[in-house]
Amino acid sequence: MSSDQLPVNSDQLLVTPHQQRAGRDAPSLQIHIGPLCLRNPVMTASGTCGYGEELAEFVPLDKLGAIVTKTVTRHPREGNPPPRVCETAAGMLNAIGLQNVGIERFISDKLPFLRDAGATVIANIAGEDVAEFAELARRLDGVGGVAAIELNLSCPNVAGGLDFSTDPQLTEATCAAVKAATRLPVIAKLSPNVTDIVAIARAAVAGGADAVSLINTLVGMAIDVKTRRPKLANVTGGLSGPAIKPVALRMVYQVAQAVSVPVIGIGGIMTAEDALEFLLAGASAVQVGTATFTNPRVSLDVLEGIERWMQENGMGSVQEIVGGLRLAEHVPTLAR
Amino acid sequence: MPSVISAPILAHREVAPRHFVLTLHAPPIAASAQPGQFVQVRGVDWVDPLLPRPFSVMRAHRDKGDIEILYRVVGKGTALMTRWQPGGNAQVFGPLGKPFQLFPYGARVLIGGGVGIPPLLMLAEQCGRRPEAMRAATVVLQGARTADQLLCVEDFQRTGVTLELATDDGSTGHHGLVTDLLKPHISRLQARYGTVEVFTCGPMAMMRAVAETCRDGGVGCQVCLEAPMPCGFGVCMGCVVKVRGAWEIGQGSRRIKGWTMERHYKRVCHDGPVFDANEVVWDE
Numbered sequence A: 001m002s003s004d005q006l007p008v009n010s011d012q013l014l015v016t017p018h019q020q021r022a023g024r025d026a027p028s029l030q031i032h033i034g035p036l037c038l039r040n041p042v043m044t045a046s047g048t049c050g051y052g053e054e055l056a057e058f059v060p061l062d063k064l065g066a067i068v069t070k071t072v073t074r075h076p077r078e079g080n081p082p083p084r085v086c087e088t089a090a091g092m093l094n095a096i097g098l099q100n101v102g103i104e105r106f107i108s109d110k111l112p113f114l115r116d117a118g119a120t121v122i123a124n125i126a127g128e129d130v131a132e133f134a135e136l137a138r139r140l141d142g143v144g145g146v147a148a149i150e151l152n153l154s155c156p157n158v159a160g161g162l163d164f165s166t167d168p169q170l171t172e173a174t175c176a177a178v179k180a181a182t183r184l185p186v187i188a189k190l191s192p193n194v195t196d197i198v199a200i201a202r203a204a205v206a207g208g209a210d211a212v213s214l215i216n217t218l219v220g221m222a223i224d225v226k227t228r229r230p231k232l233a234n235v236t237g238g239l240s241g242p243a244i245k246p247v248a249l250r251m252v253y254q255v256a257q258a259v260s261v262p263v264i265g266i267g268g269i270m271t272a273e274d275a276l277e278f279l280l281a282g283a284s285a286v287q288v289g290t291a292t293f294t295n296p297r298v299s300l301d302v303l304e305g306i307e308r309w310m311q312e313n314g315m316g317s318v319q320e321i322v323g324g325l326r327l328a329e330h331v332p333t334l335a336r
Numbered sequence B: 001m002p003s004v005i006s007a008p009i010l011a012h013r014e015v016a017p018r019h020f021v022l023t024l025h026a027p028p029i030a031a032s033a034q035p036g037q038f039v040q041v042r043g044v045d046w047v048d049p050l051l052p053r054p055f056s057v058m059r060a061h062r063d064k065g066d067i068e069i070l071y072r073v074v075g076k077g078t079a080l081m082t083r084w085q086p087g088g089n090a091q092v093f094g095p096l097g098k099p100f101q102l103f104p105y106g107a108r109v110l111i112g113g114g115v116g117i118p119p120l121l122m123l124a125e126q127c128g129r130r131p132e133a134m135r136a137a138t139v140v141l142q143g144a145r146t147a148d149q150l151l152c153v154e155d156f157q158r159t160g161v162t163l164e165l166a167t168d169d170g171s172t173g174h175h176g177l178v179t180d181l182l183k184p185h186i187s188r189l190q191a192r193y194g195t196v197e198v199f200t201c202g203p204m205a206m207m208r209a210v211a212e213t214c215r216d217g218g219v220g221c222q223v224c225l226e227a228p229m230p231c232g233f234g235v236c237m238g239c240v241v242k243v244r245g246a247w248e249i250g251q252g253s254r255r256i257k258g259w260t261m262e263r264h265y266k267r268v269c270h271d272g273p274v275f276d277a278n279e280v281v282w283d284e
């Protein structure tokens, strides 16, 4: 990737001598997500990297900013019947139905591996009600090897799964209950399947969330015309991949303007350039999801691409990129 | 350990109507691929289609570092692949999945059809390297609709193992289903060699019929399953198949396996694609 294809040219940047010096040395990729300090801004998204074991065959997990583990629930879940996935234009639909090993086996069987691999773990959880979210968070509070908790407020593939993130009151109550139950940093993961994502993001922050991450998948469907059947057994599923990137970017931009906490950008990121777009729009970090299916090492490629771009542009730290979008004067602001 | 490679395309040729063999230079994959394992293949710049396509490894030339896959054109991805030319590159990662398990003793029947044939060719070539006396203990049964849909016939013949063919229209070999051929071979080989293990890959209905015949005949059967596979390396949970709970006692040849009433989903890509036929819940 050459720097002139990228959204910001080096000659247009105001580079201070300090930054120039920093730029010649390896740039600092470290970032802060509220109280959480990550070695770099590139993570793998929940549900697209399992619990790390298989990914570790391709990627040294301690190189990534964090790995966000597959959503765990109080009890193991067997998931939806197949077919659970189908490809769509520049993306895919999934209706996995939160197949997972449950919180206890996550702690006993999955965390030790991640800890030994030196991974920074963000544990993604989903409860059936506010109390269960709090209970899961409390359970994770004491165990070693979890750096933060991400709340899956928005899984569209389970009955009632949408309730949390479409309702500002429930979102706020869930975040507040989880914050009260754990000392770990709490990230609220938001659904794009709402009319006003800013209202939900504000509610999460009001509830005490240390950061918000967005977006989860967009609800969609596909039909096999030959058989006249839905391509997914679950009929509908969550759309992910490059197809959703523009929507995700717009939502990250809106939310970053409206809230004071760090925003984590997710949706269709395939390259370093995609990730830089999210950072410029106001995200402090990114998660790579579906792209990992196209190439298990892609998160490392994204990271290396960001580092190279920072070097080429004399950037000393990631924080200098965050929110660096340039707007003409008098652009209408999207945030309300 | 699997690798991700931008692999030079060395050769690409049509071997039957709408069937192509693609040769890629991928030394780390060639070095370790086993029969039944697969690779995820994708154009280096694909965005639409986006996801890699899984294909069984048909040959791994360890000395040259090359692998061969055989694919049938069925949709968007495989149609794009037909345009790939030597000199270009393809993204490939693997080898993935659990291979067929071979026991050093006993007779083997390899039975399949369609694009289930590539992994069976790799297996047959391995069986062909058994001691002379044991070569006759391997039988390959291949079925197709018509004679021109049969795949790799000469390659199978070269391995030195016994090959029998079946076609729906009778244009070559047995007139009827390939599964018709299975039972007599099992009985014959059982009488002669004691143990028989059956290996199958092909259409679901065929594999199910093979599994039933083997269960009734009391012989072991390994099936190589297919499923839509977004990732292929076990992280997405998209490719599951329903299986029975298993128990096991003893070790090696003394091992006894059994199944429970419990059912759950396993990933075809990572826990398979090769499964014990008795483990699979066929009526789901």
Ligand SMILES: Cc1cc2nc3c(=O)[nH]c(=O)nc-3n(C[C@H](O)[C@H](O)[C@H](O)COP(=O)(O)OP(=O)(O)OC[C@H]3O[C@@H](n4cnc5c(N)ncnc54)[C@H](O)[C@@H]3O)c2cc1C
Pocket (backbone or CB within 6 Å): B038, B049, B053, B054, B055, B056, B057, B069, B070, B071, B072, B073, B074, B075, B076, B077, B078, B079, B115, B118, B119, B225, B226, B227, B228, B229, B273
């Ligand atoms: C472990 C594994 C090993 C495989 N090995 C081989 C192999 O060695 N050779 C090979 O040719 N194929 C093999 N396949 C199947 C192959 O992956 C698919 O045919 C391929 O992904 C289709 O891609 P496409 O983009 O052309 O079709 P898509 O555009 O994805 O699909 C087009 C249409 O074809 C249908 N379709 C998808 N797969 C098949 C299929 N297998 N047969 C008929 N119709 C299908 C789809 O339902 C859809 O309607 C294997 C699959 C798995 C899971």
Ligand SMILES: Cc1cc2nc3c(=O)[nH]c(=O)nc-3n(C[C@H](O)[C@H](O)[C@H](O)COP(=O)(O)O)c2cc1C
Pocket (backbone or CB within 6 Å): A045, A046, A047, A048, A070, A071, A094, A096, A098, A124, A152, A155, A189, A215, A216, A217, A239, A240, A241, A242, A244, A266, A267, A268, A269, A287, A288, A289, A290, A291, B236, B238
């Ligand atoms: C197969 C699959 C499974 C997913 N499972 C989860 C999950 O368990 N929990 C969750 O919060 N998000 C889950 N997601 C959503 C992703 O984490 C991510 O938010 C979304 O896919 C958008 O990013 P992408 O376009 O980079 O994939 C899943 C996505 C996919 C494709």
Ligand code: FES
Pocket (backbone or CB within 6 Å): B228, B229, B230, B231, B232, B233, B234, B235, B236, B237, B238, B239, B240, B267, B268, B269, B270
């Ligand atoms: S294809 Fe992703 S788990 Fe099997």
